[in-house]
Amino acid sequence: MKKRSSTTPVKTMADIARIAGVSSSTVSRALAGSALVEDSQRDRIIKIAREGGYVINSTARNLRLQRTETLSVAIPLGHESSQPLSDPFFVEMLGYLAEEITRRGYGMFVQKISSPMDDWMYRLIAAHRSDGIIVIGQSTEHEVIEAASVSYKPLVVWGGHDRQQSYCTVGTDNVAGARAAVSHLIALGRRKIVFFGDPKLPEIRLRHDGYQRAVAQASQVEAMPTVPTHLTADAAYESMRAFASSGIAFDGVFAATDVIAMSAIRALTGAGLRVPEDVAVVGFDDIALAAHCNPALTTVRQDIQRGAEMMVDLLLRRIAGEDTPSATMAAELVVRESCGAARAS
Amino acid sequence: MKKRSSTTPVKTMADIARIAGVSSSTVSRALAGSALVEDSQRDRIIKIAREGGYVINSTARNLRLQRTETLSVAIPLGHESSQPLSDPFFVEMLGYLAEEITRRGYGMFVQKISSPMDDWMYRLIAAHRSDGIIVIGQSTEHEVIEAASVSYKPLVVWGGHDRQQSYCTVGTDNVAGARAAVSHLIALGRRKIVFFGDPKLPEIRLRHDGYQRAVAQASQVEAMPTVPTHLTADAAYESMRAFASSGIAFDGVFAATDVIAMSAIRALTGAGLRVPEDVAVVGFDDIALAAHCNPALTTVRQDIQRGAEMMVDLLLRRIAGEDTPSATMAAELVVRESCGAARAS
DNA sequence: TCGGGTCACGCAATCGATTGCATTGCGGGG
DNA sequence: CCCCGCAATGCAATCGATTGCGTGACCCGA
Structure with a gap:
């Protein structure tokens, strides 16, 4: 932090005005770079402000200007x-x-x-x-x-x-992204793909739409349930654990978010299923950790x-x-x- | 959003004052719950404010009160x-x-x-x-x-x-936390424990101190290098990849943060090493994902x-x-x- | 009935920056 | 030599809420 040699504390424009021997109007104009102030005068005022460590009071400024920045x-x-x-x-x-x-x-x-x-x-x-x-x-x-x-x-x-x-x-473009993800799973030979996520949320509903379109478009892909899990890691883990032990056979998961995907992977591993050998998992978001978890997550990237x-x-x-x-x-x-x-x- | 039936827009205390037929001082006091205002008067003013959807202008208030909230x-x-x-x-x-x-x-x-x-x-x-x-x-x-x-x-x-x-x-308590983590690794039979993290940062230096104390206190534990990696996932991944291929044998890693730990695990897996069988890894922070990555991370919890x-x-x-x-x-x-x-x- | 006291309330200054308008000084043209 | 005009600056109002101080009304007791 810079050391300020301020014998006179310079807190307001009035302080500067006093030192410079002008009115605060002139200080205001000088600091705003107005052409109305004589050049040498302006430079002198700016110098005083800088040396005094003056920083404008934005509360006052905003009140006058009717905005908040x-x-x-x-x-x-x-x-x-x-x-x-x-x-x-x-x-x-x-x-x-x-x-x-x-x-x-x-x-x-x-x-x-x-x-x-x-x-x-x-x-x-x-x-x-x-x-x-x-x-x-x-x-x-x-x-x-x-x-x-x-x-x-x-x-x-x-x-x-x-x-x-x-x-x-x-x-x-949630629909297109989801569609691409699910189509990728299908192209890899997956036929029983489960959707994890709650379509009540607008974005997730769109991803679900994309999922459904990809499934509808493909042949030989079985209709699978949608599991409306919450967005938190704990909830997703629990949902997947419950689903994995439900006896329903599946070989692919499209998770509505990466957090859901990562929790799902952990639950699957815990249930003795291998990812991706037994179950392929795709997420959505491409959060920073997606590339660095284990296994690294295939996902739909959003340019945050x-x-x-x-x-x-x-x-x-x-x-x-x-x-x-x-x-x-x-x-x-x-x-x-x-x-x-x-x-x- | 509530519907406001405001024929007269109520933006300022002066507006309320006009409607109530009082001065803005009284409005201010009434809204502040001052005992100086007569009860019925105060209730009436508050009612007008509420019905007009009035919300105080915090810029003006803060300027006057010399604070920003x-x-x-x-x-x-x-x-x-x-x-x-x-x-x-x-x-x-x-x-x-x-x-x-x-x-x-x-x-x-x-x-x-x-x-x-x-x-x-x-x-x-x-x-x-x-x-x-x-x-x-x-x-x-x-x-x-x-x-x-x-x-x-x-x-x-x-x-x-x-x-x-x-x-x-x-x-x-970074020292105690780190010490507990490393002692745990030692108690599990690990003898070659590497520290990942840059001791130039104050917190990490303390964790490194704890690591050193735990190592010094134990017998039969070999002195191992400290790898001063950055805090980002990419940098940590790269550091571990380089270290794993350096030929130095090790069986434990104490990572200065969970992000480093998770990246390290991924790099180790990529290098054909198993976690925890070949290398045990402990992190620091207990971020939300620590419990949900694969394998779930042993770590030192900070109560954020x-x-x-x-x-x-x-x-x-x-x-x-x-x-x-x-x-x-x-x-x-x-x-x-x-x-x-x-x-x- | 009058003075003292209390209760409610209004007036006006204040916070700090901005800006329309007034004012000053200076120079040049007539 | 006078007057007009421009350049540079000051004055004062303004933004909206707060608050010390003043004032009017009313009540009470003497």
Whole structure:
């Protein structure tokens, strides 16, 4: 930390004005780089500010300018009781958002929505603590978001996009990604593929759609049950353990998220099944650990970084008054070890 | 979102005052529950506010009250080039902090310190955007933090505690935890235990101390090299791959973090070594995935949730003027599969 | 009936930065 | 020599909530 030789503490523009022998108006203009201030004067004022270690008081500035220079990031966790932010996907997204938002000079106001009353959105808006809101994942809150979006425009949501929804989303092409994943399993000779995930959540429903299309399109693939597990590692582990001991034969698993996939693999191994020899597993998300677990996970990659950038970009444009459309990014199948090589059908 | 029947928009206290036929002073006092306002009057004002959907403007309030009701959370990543927030440990911590901070009615201002110039701390302080700062992990920034802490009191740091450091830390007893982990490996019959992690980082240095003490205390345990790997999954994987092919024989690994441990396991498996049969692995942190990777990871548990609570608690007390001491939490060895059972020495 | 006291409430300053408008000084053209 | 105009700067209001101090109304006892 730099040492400041401040005999007179320089906290406000008035302090600078006093030292420079001018009014605070001039200081304000000088610091803003206004051409109205004489060059030498401006330089002198800026020098005083710098040497005094002056940093503008953003609270006062924001009050005057009627804005906050802050973006809210809301994470609804309606689907997992009181579980803390457990999914690395959300957390990686949070990290990229932090990066992108601070890069643009904004602050990031993080809000976890644990026990959603239906007015969380309203309260977040009315608090006036941010200029706009990013919602990570629709969870079970689609209706609430939809309702809020009618009157509140600076809002961008990560998640699945539906034709009849009016709010602006950024997301991956879940249907195509899921379809590619399941088609890959089928191409490797798997015929009994189970879907793990709860289609009540919008994104997961789309992935389930993709799964169904791939299955419907292929021949000789058996219809298998859908297991609506929660998104947490514990719940997914338990679901898979129960399913594996149910006696239903299966040779492939399409997990709605990587966390589910990794937990499933562990449960399968615990049940004496080998991955990928006995059961091939594909996930969705490509979280950082997917490449580094054992066996390495074949999964559908979502470009989280680009997603974060797009959300911030769209939100800032919405704050500026533009009415931006939703954006969908391509999904990419990343083949690793967990689904093995082709085998005889 | 609730429907507001606001013919007259109620945005400010002055609006409410106009409707109620009083001054904004009275509105302010009424909303604050002051006894100076007559009961029926107060109820009426509160009713008007509620029906108008009024939410106080915190920017104005904070300017007047000279505070921000916001806490900064800084994450220095000096150790991993431009890597995004990759370690689940940090990210889980972030989630718990978000929970705890919002629970206390504060906002959370997240700042990622990617390419640390030595004035990041000063800038964060001088921006006046928060009432206090939580730093997650010392990374390579010990000196900067130490320097800042001399003049800036509302500061709490997650990380290792050293006798000669003056800032307030919250952390796990790294030495004892590491010692327990390594002693466990030794008790299981392992004799050639390698340490993976970079002792340049304060916390890791303490874990390395614990490792050395456990080794020194035991008999028949060979001195093995320390491999100073980075904290990212990729770097750790590469380090282990290189080490495994170096020809040095070993039967145990103590990884400084779970991410390193999980990557190491994968590299070992890739090199044809079995875990835990050929090499036993112990990690540190007990991140959520530790229990759910394959094999499940034996590791030293840090109570992240309690850590987050303590940091917020200490910080609020520091903001209130108290000079709180550092806190160290007990570490707990969690035995799972990755170090196997005892074997003949 | 009057003075002292209490209760409710309003006035106006304050927090710090911004900005429309007024003002000052200076130079040049008529 | 005077006046106009421009350049540079100051004044003061503003954003919205808070709060010390002042004031009016009312009640009570003397």
